[in-house]
Amino acid sequence: xxxxxxxxxxxxxxxxxxxxxxxxxxxxxxxxxxxxxxxxxxxxxxxxxxxxxxxxxxxxxxxxxxxxxxxxxxxxxxxxxxxxxxxxxxxxxxxxxxxxxxxxxxxxxxxxxxxxxxxxxxxxxxxxxxxxxxxxxxxxxxxxxxxxxxxxxxxxxxxxxxxxxxxxxxxxxxxxxxxxxxxxxxxxxxxxxxxxxxxxxxxxxxxxxxxxxxxxxx
Amino acid sequence: xxxxxxxxxxxxxxxxxxxxxxxxxxxxxxxxxxxxxxxxxxxxxxxxxxxxxxxxxxxxxxxxxxxxxxxxxxxxxxxxxxxxxxxxxxxxxxxxxxxxxxxxxxxxxxxxxxxxxxxxxxxxxxxxxxxxxxxxxxxxxxxxxxxxxxxxxxxxxxxxxxxxxxxxxxxxxxxxxxxxxxxxxxxxxxxxxxxxxxxxxxxxxxxxxxxxxxxxxxxxxxxxxxxxxxxxxxxxxxxxxxxxxxxxxxxxxxxxxxxxxxxxxxxxxxxxxxxxxxxxxxxxxxxxxxxxxxxxxxxxxxxxxxxxxxxxxxxxxxxxxxxxxxxxxxxxxxxxxxxxxxxxxxxxxxxxxxxxxxxxxxxxxxxxxxxxxxxxxxxxxxxxxxxxxxxxxxxxxxxxxxxxxxxxxxxxxxxxxxxxxxxxxxxxxxxxxxxxxxxxxxxxxxxxxxxxxxxxxxxxxxxxxxxxx
Ligand code: SF4
Numbered sequence: 001x002x003x004x005x006x007x008x009x010x011x012x013x014x015x016x017x018x019x020x021x022x023x024x025x026x027x028x029x030x031x032x033x034x035x036x037x038x039x040x041x042x043x044x045x046x047x048x049x050x051x052x053x054x055x056x057x058x059x060x061x062x063x064x065x066x067x068x069x070x071x072x073x074x075x076x077x078x079x080x081x082x083x084x085x086x087x088x089x090x091x092x093x094x095x096x097x098x099x100x101x102x103x104x105x106x107x108x109x110x111x112x113x114x115x116x117x118x119x120x121x122x123x124x125x126x127x128x129x130x131x132x133x134x135x136x137x138x139x140x141x142x143x144x145x146x147x148x149x150x151x152x153x154x155x156x157x158x159x160x161x162x163x164x165x166x167x168x169x170x171x172x173x174x175x176x177x178x179x180x181x182x183x184x185x186x187x188x189x190x191x192x193x194x195x196x197x198x199x200x201x202x203x204x205x206x207x208x209x210x211x212x213x214x215x216x217x218x
Numbered sequence: 219x220x221x222x223x224x225x226x227x228x229x230x231x232x233x234x235x236x237x238x239x240x241x242x243x244x245x246x247x248x249x250x251x252x253x254x255x256x257x258x259x260x261x262x263x264x265x266x267x268x269x270x271x272x273x274x275x276x277x278x279x280x281x282x283x284x285x286x287x288x289x290x291x292x293x294x295x296x297x298x299x300x301x302x303x304x305x306x307x308x309x310x311x312x313x314x315x316x317x318x319x320x321x322x323x324x325x326x327x328x329x330x331x332x333x334x335x336x337x338x339x340x341x342x343x344x345x346x347x348x349x350x351x352x353x354x355x356x357x358x359x360x361x362x363x364x365x366x367x368x369x370x371x372x373x374x375x376x377x378x379x380x381x382x383x384x385x386x387x388x389x390x391x392x393x394x395x396x397x398x399x400x401x402x403x404x405x406x407x408x409x410x411x412x413x414x415x416x417x418x419x420x421x422x423x424x425x426x427x428x429x430x431x432x433x434x435x436x437x438x439x440x441x442x443x444x445x446x447x448x449x450x451x452x453x454x455x456x457x458x459x460x461x462x463x464x465x466x467x468x469x470x471x472x473x474x475x476x477x478x479x480x481x482x483x484x485x486x487x488x489x490x491x492x493x494x495x496x497x498x499x500x501x502x503x504x505x506x507x508x509x510x511x512x513x514x515x516x517x518x519x520x521x522x523x524x525x526x527x528x529x530x531x532x533x534x535x536x537x538x539x540x541x542x543x544x545x546x547x548x549x550x551x552x553x554x555x556x557x558x559x560x561x562x563x564x565x566x567x568x569x570x571x572x573x574x575x576x577x578x579x580x581x582x583x584x585x586x587x588x589x590x591x592x593x594x595x596x597x598x599x600x601x602x603x604x605x606x607x608x609x610x611x612x613x614x615x616x617x618x619x620x621x622x623x624x625x626x627x628x629x630x631x632x633x634x635x636x637x638x639x640x641x642x643x644x645x646x647x648x649x650x651x652x653x654x655x656x657x658x659x660x661x662x663x664x665x666x667x668x669x670x671x672x673x674x675x676x677x678x679x680x681x682x683x684x685x686x687x
């Protein structure tokens with residue numbers, strides 16, 4: 001008997017179920033549960049009067065800085081402003097979704113490619129953002145490499161106002177609706193990386209970015 | 219990890235006498251507890267959430283076999299290879315073989331308690347594979363050649379000076395002791411490994427049956443590098459981790475970081491499903507998932523099954539007065555504190571860990587803190603009963619309890635005996651009214667003083683008050 005057969009048989013035996021494998025009825029039952037996902041209790045602040053206010057409040061709490069722009073065309077200027085204010089070089093690697101913007105006149109050196117080890121700032125978009133926790137969701141695809149949000153010390157992320165949701169559950173429902181299922185990587189980011197592994201003292205900047213800056217765009 | 223739980227008493231005494239450890243534990247004390255309390259208060263409807271989560275975990279465990287089969291089906295559909303391991307030995311053999319078949323020379327690892335259970339690092343190293351722990355706490359302990367002493371904060375027992383010593387020796391750089399500088403030094407050392415590893419090994423906080431997804435809930439970002447950059451990603455996870463849907467994950471992740479460290483969410487929730495898609499710039503070409511039993515089915519269908527709800531948040535040990543004083547190593551195996559006192563005796567045999575279910579004051583704090591409402595003191599009590607029934611407690615304890623039982627069944631004799639015991643007890647008390655030692659019971663009195671009885675029994679007082687009415 002294989003390990004799989006033994007484990008399943010042991011579980012069934014211990015729970016007083018007949019046979020060594022789940023029956024058609026057992027599988028039918030769990031499939032029905034999975035096909036009708038149910039939300040558990042949510043906190044009141046997951047359903048705020050203003051999603052943006054709640055989102056920004058949580059961003060502040062997790063250490064994500066933020067700015068708003070009036071139009072997509074303003075993104076390069078905001079990136080330039082942010083980098084200058086933080087004392088960082090005006091050079092980024094980005095998802096191709098931003099290649100059409102006018103980076104030259106904002107004075108930012110722009111490359112559309114996945115980040116490599118020495119890149120300092122990565123610019124990405126996100127599939128949606130979650131107000132409850134100040135979280136952005138990055139889904140992997142050929143045009144959306146995860147490393148761009150992960151390797152550089154600074155991650156700038158553009159959030160579309162129309163893609164701001166209340167909860168994680170809403171984010172999962174959106175992915176099911178639009179993509180059918182999760183891609184290889186679904187990466188939920190809430191602020192710069194951190195650790196408290198030495199003397200339970202929180203330090204910002206562990207293995208991921210030191211800085212996360214969100215730009216809210218229409 | 220080698221089981222040392224049979225030496226609990228000796229090791230606990232050593233830890234209590236270890237001044238440095240005591241100082242480090244004092245620093246940690248209360249930090250997690252206060253942070254959790256604040257987060258719980260802020261959440262609002264915490265109790266309904268705990269109730270819901272406990273039911274959710276029970277429902278998943280009631281159909282554990284079916285959810286595992288569904289998880290396997292969906293993971294396989296997405297290109298993952300699902301392996302099943304009955305024992306620690308089998309789990310290691312599977313992963314060593316994956317490494318060997320693919321010419322893997324270097325593995326980066328993010329934190330996984332199951333891998334500690336099965337001694338994975340040792341086995342991979344014996345097969346000539348370099349293993350690099352990348353969680354900061356685990357990295358520190360790898361340098362120190364020590365096991366973790368907490369399931370969430372593995373190096374909680376180390377001071378920054380001790381970390382500085384380890385780093386100076388390992389990295390050959392000038393000694394620094396600022397915590398942020400130490401963290402940065404570790405980041406720089408580990409970067410190279412992240413980028414050059416052939417295989418990444420991670421645990422999985424949950425297994426989502428609906429989608430075949432594995433996932434990690436982390437703050438550092440190391441799990442993301444481990445699961446994204448190497449060409450092979452291997453997950454090792456206990457079979458009890460399976461949950462039905464992504465919505466269930468959303469519910470449980472409201473509980474986990476709040477209970478663990480008082481954060482409303484961790485920096486990263488990393489969901490990985492199958493292999494990288496066509497044209498994807500990153501992600502692994504091979505995805506392996508090893509589902510491990512190694513003792514878990516011994517809980518299934520028993521009066522201890524509730525233990526399998528555990529989401530490994532560490533709140534029970536943070537709130538445990540015993541753990542707070544002796545730290546994790548005294549427990550002698552991977553899982554310390556109250557959850558370990560239930561898991562370890564069942565996983566490794568109660569005859570090897572008999573003191574653990576007794577290493578509790580039964581104050582009940584752990585059960586109050588547990589986000590999935592595991593009645594930890596009740597489960598420890600059940601293990602004590604098993605020990606008693608299995609004749610695994612010392613003969614003196616058995617004789618004592620039998621004698622007391624015999625006496626308690628005979629009210630006249632009981633009144634006579636307790637009357638004399640109370641009187642003798644009051645004579646034994648010193649000038650401070652405390653009994654410092656009792657002949658034949660020094661095992662109990664060595665570490666404790668007992669207030670001397672007043673000389674009269676409850677029955678005397680009761681009779682007197684009734685008389686006054
Ligand atoms: S037993 Fe409960 S409190 Fe302890 S680690 Fe598990 S889930 Fe957390």
